[in-house]
Amino acid sequence: MTCISFNNHIYLVILLGSQKGRLMLDKSYKNVTCSTCLVRRDSLFANFCDNDTEHLNAHKTCSYYKKNQSLFLDGSFPRGVYCLNKGKVKIYTRGDGGKEHIIHIAKEGEVVGFRSMFGGEPYSMSAETLEESNICFISKDDFLNMIDTNPILRNGVMKELSKELSDRALALTNMAQKSVRERLAFSLVLLEDIYAGEEINLSREDMANFVGTATETLIRLLKEFKDDGIIDIHVRKLQILDEVGLRKIAGIH
Amino acid sequence: MTCISFNNHIYLVILLGSQKGRLMLDKSYKNVTCSTCLVRRDSLFANFCDNDTEHLNAHKTCSYYKKNQSLFLDGSFPRGVYCLNKGKVKIYTRGDGGKEHIIHIAKEGEVVGFRSMFGGEPYSMSAETLEESNICFISKDDFLNMIDTNPILRNGVMKELSKELSDRALALTNMAQKSVRERLAFSLVLLEDIYAGEEINLSREDMANFVGTATETLIRLLKEFKDDGIIDIHVRKLQILDEVGLRKIAGIH
DNA sequence: TGTTAAAGCTGATGCAAGTCATTTTTTTTA
DNA sequence: TAAAAAAAATGACTTGCATCAGCTTTAACA
Numbered sequence: 001m002t003c004i005s006f007n008n009h010i011y012l013v014i015l016l017g018s019q020k021g022r023l024m025l026d027k028s029y030k031n032v033t034c035s036t037c038l039v040r041r042d043s044l045f046a047n048f049c050d051n052d053t054e055h056l057n058a059h060k061t062c063s064y065y066k067k068n069q070s071l072f073l074d075g076s077f078p079r080g081v082y083c084l085n086k087g088k089v090k091i092y093t094r095g096d097g098g099k100e101h102i103i104h105i106a107k108e109g110e111v112v113g114f115r116s117m118f119g120g121e122p123y124s125m126s127a128e129t130l131e132e133s134n135i136c137f138i139s140k141d142d143f144l145n146m147i148d149t150n151p152i153l154r155n156g157v158m159k160e161l162s163k164e165l166s167d168r169a170l171a172l173t174n175m176a177q178k179s180v181r182e183r184l185a186f187s188l189v190l191l192e193d194i195y196a197g198e199e200i201n202l203s204r205e206d207m208a209n210f211v212g213t214a215t216e217t218l219i220r221l222l223k224e225f226k227d228d229g230i231i232d233i234h235v236r237k238l239q240i241l242d243e244v245g246l247r248k249i250a251g252i253h
Numbered sequence: 254m255t256c257i258s259f260n261n262h263i264y265l266v267i268l269l270g271s272q273k274g275r276l277m278l279d280k281s282y283k284n285v286t287c288s289t290c291l292v293r294r295d296s297l298f299a300n301f302c303d304n305d306t307e308h309l310n311a312h313k314t315c316s317y318y319k320k321n322q323s324l325f326l327d328g329s330f331p332r333g334v335y336c337l338n339k340g341k342v343k344i345y346t347r348g349d350g351g352k353e354h355i356i357h358i359a360k361e362g363e364v365v366g367f368r369s370m371f372g373g374e375p376y377s378m379s380a381e382t383l384e385e386s387n388i389c390f391i392s393k394d395d396f397l398n399m400i401d402t403n404p405i406l407r408n409g410v411m412k413e414l415s416k417e418l419s420d421r422a423l424a425l426t427n428m429a430q431k432s433v434r435e436r437l438a439f440s441l442v443l444l445e446d447i448y449a450g451e452e453i454n455l456s457r458e459d460m461a462n463f464v465g466t467a468t469e470t471l472i473r474l475l476k477e478f479k480d481d482g483i484i485d486i487h488v489r490k491l492q493i494l495d496e497v498g499l500r501k502i503a504g505i506h
Numbered sequence: 507t508g509t510t511a512a513a514g515c516t517g518a519t520g521c522a523a524g525t526c527a528t529t530t531t532t533t534t535t536a
Numbered sequence: 537t538a539a540a541a542a543a544a545a546t547g548a549c550t551t552g553c554a555t556c557a558g559c560t561t562t563a564a565c566a
Contacts, residue, residue: 093422093423093426095426096431101425101426101429103425103426115419116419118411119412119416121419125419125422158410158411159373161371161418162372162414164418165414166377168418168425170346172424172428173346173347173354175425175428175429176348176354177350177465179553180552203514204513204514204515212428212429213553214555215513215514216553216556220516251349432522433522433523434522457543457545467523469525469544469545470523472544473546476545489544
């Protein structure tokens with residue numbers, strides 16, 4: 001049994017029965033403190049002064065989520081926002097027939113759940129962890145209060161909203177005009193960033209729902225990319241070997 | 254020659270040579286006043302107090318735009334925002350190869366051009382009139398100043414941004430999962446609202462770029478809908494006869 | 507450790523929708 | 537008013553990708 005430390009947390013590498021050793025999050029999540037949280041520097045709460053950080057810390061609660069656990073569901077009303085300390089979360093809608101479409105995959109440092117908060121409407125999307133995660137929660141009242149009193153946060157939120165709006169316009173144009181092959185390449189470039197050098201670890205079904213295609217088609221195309229030496233596949237984990245080639249296929253200049 | 258009045262403006266119906274009579278905007282646009290502007294009640298500037306409205310009026314300039322005139326282009330930096338007093342504007346991106354994709358069609362009362370203003374980045378989209386229009390302009394400095402000092406406007410903007418974000422997620426899911434036939438039905442329901450009872454007046458190419466399909470496919474499907482009695486077509490203008498039927502095809506409940 | 511379930515993969519087939527070429531209609535311009 | 541240009545419409549052809557069905561591998565669990 002080995003201990004390693006990463007991102008504010010201590011992980012235990014343990015052997016579970018006949019299973020291969022895997023990374024389990026230590027349940028020490030209660031110790032997360034905003035002032036020392038490393039992922040905060042990428043978040044909406046970056047650039048906070050000490051006072052604001054302390055206030056944030058005092059109003060957040062931190063929880064452990066296991067894999068495939070829901071944060072919120074389409075149709076429910078926002079109760080607060082979720083700041084990802086560790087782990088990844090998929091944001092998805094369901095089309096007619098219930099088929100998932102993954103709009104976004106949030107990574108460490110991202111704040112999830114505030115986008116539907118300003119209209120007074122229920123969520124139009126659902127959120128669910130893709131792996132075990134540590135996630136801090138700030139209640140709606142506290143968050144809205146901070147928005148009103150903190151111009152840094154407010155500007156950050158508005159900047160984030162408009163950035164996502166243009167990202168999503170690009171995604172829409174890609175979906176309308178690009179082939180599945182091109183979209184897969186595009187998605188892999190996005191995933192490379194989301195998984196930040198780690199191997200991409202998504203089920204084929206989730207990946208297909210992210211690209212917007214059938215699972216079988218995705219598998220066939222992944223195989224093509226592998227044969228072309230653009231990616232490498234280890235069981236279900238995926239590594240990008242030739243990002244330049246991918247960008248070329250995706251049509252990113 | 255006849256005069257009619259509508260929406261703050263006087264129109265002249267005039268006969269031009271051998272052409273059929275058509276509606277021309279009177280150039281009296283300079284007379285538009287925010288306090289009496291009827292379309293303002295649907296805009297971001299609704300709910301303004303008299304003081305704010307007066308301030309707005311003092312800082313706007315109003316211009317006449319002819320059909321197919323550009324408001325701003327992808328890559329340029331925002332100089333201000335555009336409030337549509339009369340006319341429609343398409344917001345579009347271009348995919349690889351330069352093919353347009355129409356993200357949104359703005360109608361009277363909508364404010365265009367502020368979404369890219371908060372990130373300090375250039376526009377990722379272009380905007381162009383679809384018909385002759387009267388459009389008021391507020392400079393970036395004036396608008397940002399109003400955002401900072403006017404909570405009503407600020408909340409309206411944030412509400413609008415998050416609403417559009419969820420609209421666009423729905424559009425993305427539709428694009429990923431629905432057939433062209435279903436998407437066309439969906440788009441026609443949207444257009445029915447945008448044209449507010451008037452006949453839908455778009456070129457086949459624009460409509461195809463809005464639905465996300467080839468022009469030929471769009472034409473064939475329109476013909477099917479016409480044969481099924483769902484729509485009626487007069488040359489290039491289009492009228493919806495059976496919105497319930499359309500919603501059913503589109504999968505809107 | 508063996509059994510069951512889930513996820514991943516492969517092959518065969520059909521069709522929705524894109525592309526190209528041509529004609530017809532409408533609009534614009536001289 | 538005629539000629540030219542642009543937009544709309546139709547037909548023929550091709551193909552990317554979804555669907556279905558069956559098989560294999562990996563993970564879950566008693």
